[in-house]
Amino acid sequence: MSPLSTRLLIQRGRPKSDRLGKIRSLDLSGLKLRSEHLDPKLLGRLRQLQELDLSNNQLDTLPANLGLSHLRILRCANNQLGDVTFLCQFPQLEELSLEGNPFLTVSDNLKVSFLLPKLRKVNGKEASSTSSQVENLNRELTSRVTAHWEKFMAALGPKEEAEKAQADFVRSAVRDVRYGPESLSEFTQWRVRMISEELVASGGTQVPKADNPERPVEAAAPHEPRTRLAALKRPDDAPLNLSPNKRVCTSPSAQVEGSPMGSDGSQAGLKLEPLHFLQCHSKNNSPRDLETQLWACAFEPTGEEGHSGATSQTVATCGGEAVCVIDCQTGIVLHKYKVPGEEFFSVAWTAVTVVTQAGHKKRWSVLAAAGLRGLVRLLHVRAGFCCGAIRAHKKAIATLCFSPTHETHLFTASYDKRIILWDIGIPNHDYEFQASQLLMLDTTSIPLRLCPVASCPDAYLLAGCESGCCCWDVRLDQPQKRRVCEVEFTFSEGSEASGQRVDGLAFVNEDVVASKGSGLGTICLWSWRQTWAGRGSQATVAVVVLARLQWSPTELAYFSLSTCPGEGIVLCGDEEGNVWIYNVWHLLSQKSPLPAAPQAPAQILKWPQPWALDQTVTKTMVNTVVANPTFTYLTALTDSNIVAIWKRQ
Numbered sequence: 073m074s075p076l077s078t079r080l081l082i083q084r085g086r087p088k089s090d091r092l093g094k095i096r097s098l099d100l101s102g103l104k105l106r107s108e109h110l111d112p113k114l115l116g117r118l119r120q121l122q123e124l125d126l127s128n129n130q131l132d133t134l135p136a137n138l139g140l141s142h143l144r145i146l147r148c149a150n151n152q153l154g155d156v157t158f159l160c161q162f163p164q165l166e167e168l169s170l171e172g173n174p175f176l177t178v179s180d181n182l183k184v185s186f187l188l189p190k191l192r193k194v195n196g197k198e199a200s201s202t203s204s205q206v207e208n209l210n211r212e213l214t215s216r217v218t219a220h221w222e223k224f225m226a227a228l229g230p231k232e233e234a235e236k237a238q239a240d241f242v243r244s245a246v247r248d249v250r251y252g253p254e255s256l257s258e259f260t261q262w263r264v265r266m267i268s269e270e271l272v273a274s275g276g277t278q279v280p281k282a283d284n285p286e287r288p289v290e291a292a293a294p295h296e297p298r299t300r301l302a303a304l305k306r307p308d309d310a311p312l313n314l315s316p317n318k319r320v321c322t323s324p325s326a327q328v329e330g331s332p333m334g335s336d337g338s339q340a341g342l343k344l345e346p347l348h349f350l351q352c353h354s355k356n357n358s359p360r361d362l363e364t365q366l367w368a369c370a371f372e373p374t375g376e377e378g379h380s381g382a383t384s385q386t387v388a389t390c391g392g393e394a395v396c397v398i399d400c401q402t403g404i405v406l407h408k409y410k411v412p413g414e415e416f417f418s419v420a421w422t423a424v425t426v427v428t429q430a431g432h433k434k435r436w437s438v439l440a441a442a443g444l445r446g447l448v449r450l451l452h453v454r455a456g457f458c459c460g461a462i463r464a465h466k467k468a469i470a471t472l473c474f475s476p477t478h479e480t481h482l483f484t485a486s487y488d489k490r491i492i493l494w495d496i497g498i499p500n501h502d503y504e505f506q507a508s509q510l511l512m513l514d515t516t517s518i519p520l521r522l523c524p525v526a527s528c529p530d531a532y533l534l535a536g537c538e539s540g541c542c543c544w545d546v547r548l549d550q551p552q553k554r555r556v557c558e559v560e561f562t563f564s565e566g567s568e569a570s571g572q573r574v575d576g577l578a579f580v581n582e583d584v585v586a587s588k589g590s591g592l593g594t595i596c597l598w599s600w601r602q603t604w605a606g607r608g609s610q611a612t613v614a615v616v617v618l619a620r621l622q623w624s625p626t627e628l629a630y631f632s633l634s635t636c637p638g639e640g641i642v643l644c645g646d647e648e649g650n651v652w653i654y655n656v657w658h659l660l661s662q663k664s665p666l667p668a669a670p671q672a673p674a675q676i677l678k679w680p681q682p683w684a685l686d687q688t689v690t691k692t693m694v695n696t697v698v699a700n701p702t703f704t705y706l707t708a709l710t711d712s713n714i715v716a717i718w719k720r721q
């Protein structure tokens with residue numbers, strides 16, 4: 073039996089009346105309602121209803137024929153909604169609340185904007201910026217579908233049946249027309265189908281309207297894709313204009329973009345084109361902020377939500393009081409999470425399987441972010457909310473990383489000179505994480521970088537610290553839950569080599585480690601297997617160096633290096649805004665013995681000097697630089713509030 077009745081509606085309706093047709097506002101929140109409880113025949117009698125609150129129930133959708141054509145305010149927060157297309161029955165809707173529906177995505181947000189042309193506020197915020205983004209996407213998709221129609225019809229044979237051909241066109245358009253980031257593919261394919269069907273219905277004689285005339289935007293010329301794509305960013309994320317005179321490297325010791333790599337000329341250098349320069353971490357959203365320091369970024373893992381095998385082009389960046397999730401292809405800031413008074417230092421991704429109250433399994437991408445306050449915040453990026461916080465340390469968290477083999481195991485490293493291994497668990501039915509502590513590792517100095525050993529990540533953890541490089545046994549089948557450093561690694565002969573800062577650390581493959589900070593102007597490549605095999609019972613071990621890479625001679629610290637193992641690439645920024653790129657495979661494939669002298673990089677990307685505040689940003693520091701696994705996109709973070717994105721040609 074449905075919990076809804078005429079009597080209940082009259083009790084909860086306003087103004088007070090004995091007739092449903094007189095009620096203008098109705099509160100049905102917190103009644104544990106399911107979708108089947110919403111009877112269209114009963115609710116359809118509310119002919120004057122303008123405000124409906126369905127928050128804090130268990131709804132996964134709304135019936136498509138409620139008949140509430142005058143509804144202007146709808147609250148559906150904290151439900152189980154997985155789709156928003158039912159909203160098309162409310163053409164007069166002006167305010168909408170969908171917060172706390174964890175299965176709604178960025179694509180659903182765009183669908184809301186498209187379906188409700190009179191919408192002014194979503195989740196308490198102005199809807200205008202999303203509307204502008206939808207109009208730009210519609211314009212581009214309409215243009216592409218129309219071009220696909222012309223090409224498709226030109227290829228038709230004279231004997232092909234028109235009805236079958238038109239059905240084939242819709243299928244081919246949905247399959248072949250692509251635009252925008254992968255995270256918006258659900259929305260773009262939905263719109264491509266609609267546009268295609270409208271085009272077929274008109275016989276190709278009427279091009280579907282691309283946008284709403286009530287919301288005019290400045291259309292960019294088709295031959296200026298970068299300008300047009302930049303317009304899709306939210307208004308508070310001010311773009312920087314790329315200088316047309318991109319500098320090239322003139323250093324004789326390193327190659328420039330497009331130049332041969334290696335003295336024998338056997339390999340060509342990578343061709344990288346600057347795409348976007350974003351100020352999306354600005355304090356108070358000020359376009360004049362060129363001071364916020366950006367510290368860490370990480371690409372979202374692939375294979376989530378049916379995108380297996382896709383190239384990851386979504387990157388999370390952190391710095392100041394904000395964490396941003398950016399699509400590298402378009403420069404769109406997909407999500408922005410701000411905590412006033414916080415300063416974020418590190419981000420890390422994982423993917424967990426969540427079971428809904430209805431028993432369905434969903435794959436979530438979860439982003440962990442931490443910094444000055446010692447809290448780890450767990451963000452469900454697709455739904456756009458924080459679903460948990462771990463009070464991990466009493467002092468600031470310098471870095472964090474997830475285990476590559478256990479999706480819920482998270483290492484945090486703090487200025488309190490401790491590294492803690494957490495199990496964040498699986499979200500409960502309220503979509504909250506309940507973390508538990510598994511291990512505590514004591515350090516003698518502040519840990520700066522964490523790196524599970526690639527060949528045995530469940531057994532050993534490396535950390536670059538202020539006083540050197542250390543290793544811990546992290547096997548969970550051992551009884552001790554608090555452990556000290558098992559081995560300290562040094563980088564040259566003699567005890568004087570110990571105690572030197574290691575502020576860059578990453579595995580190039582299952583054996584080779586890249587580390588930085590042990591000597592000025594060099595990056596060290598060393599063998600984990602050979603070093604560990606020669607350890608014996610020693611507490612301090614000199615690493616087996618394979619090669620050294622030439623890097624900046626700066627005495628400044630905390631420039632983090634990264635690797636792209638699938639491509640054999642090592643990356644590092646410097647104090648001049650440069651990005652140093654090394655082809656390690658090319659180097660290590662040479663016959664032994666390898667040269668003793670530090671090897672020059674394959675190329676150096678010079679800072680392109682973008683424009684900001686009517687002047688060029690001529691100099692900056694690149695604190696960190698990361699590429700996605702296929703080295704399609706490269707993202708660099710600076711100390712001047714600029715996220716720089718390059719694309720490999």
